[in-house]
Amino acid sequence: MSAPPPLQIREANAHLAAVHRRAAELEARLDAAERTVRTQAERLARHDQQLRAALDELGRAKDREIAALQEQLLTSEATVQSLQAAVCQRDKLIRQLQPRAELLQDICRRRPPLAGLMATLAEAERLGPLPASVPSHPLPGGPSSHLANSTGKEEDRDHLQPAVFGTTV
Numbered sequence: 001m002s003a004p005p006p007l008q009i010r011e012a013n014a015h016l017a018a019v020h021r022r023a024a025e026l027e028a029r030l031d032a033a034e035r036t037v038r039t040q041a042e043r044l045a046r047h048d049q050q051l052r053a054a055l056d057e058l059g060r061a062k063d064r065e066i067a068a069l070q071e072q073l074l075t076s077e078a079t080v081q082s083l084q085a086a087v088c089q090r091d092k093l094i095r096q097l098q099p100r101a102e103l104l105q106d107i108c109r110r111r112p113p114l115a116g117l118m119a120t121l122a123e124a125e126r127l128g129p130l131p132a133s134v135p136s137h138p139l140p141g142g143p144s145s146h147l148a149n150s151t152g153k154e155e156d157r158d159h160l161q162p163a164v165f166g167t168t169v
Contacts, residue, residue, distance in 0.1 A: 004012075
């Protein structure tokens with residue numbers, strides 16, 4: 001076999017050098033891409049870890065808040081039950097006091113006539129009984145004192161007792 005001409009060898013060497021350069025360039029780009037991918041993967045892993053930690057903390061915070069709200073709900077329910085019991089107790093007391101309140105209202109409605117009667121009785125007490133020396137004569141057209149003090153039997157006038165007014169209030 002014969003040796004290839006020097007021009008062909010030079011062209012082949014130039015082509016091989018270009019392929020090597022291209023291979024070296026591609027290997028450098030591949031290394032850079034692998035480093036970028038590795039860096040991004042590490043960054044994504046750290047970010048994922050941070051997000052998981054934040055998610056776990058949110059879950060714990062949610063659980064704490066739910067527990068606090070459940071405790072507050074139980075406290076509120078106990079307060080409601082206590083207030084309902086107090087309302088029932090007050091309703092029972094109102095039912096017990098209602099007849100007395102109605103009686104007091106009735107007394108208040110009757111007070112003015114009773115006050116007049118009491119004033120009249122006080123005036124009668126102030127006047128006192130009739131003296132024994134004053135003969136008892138019936139007033140014309142009025143009832144006789146014998147009828148006023150009568151017990152239904154005809155008794156002697158000496159046994160009649162004089163009327164005495166008094167109040168017990």
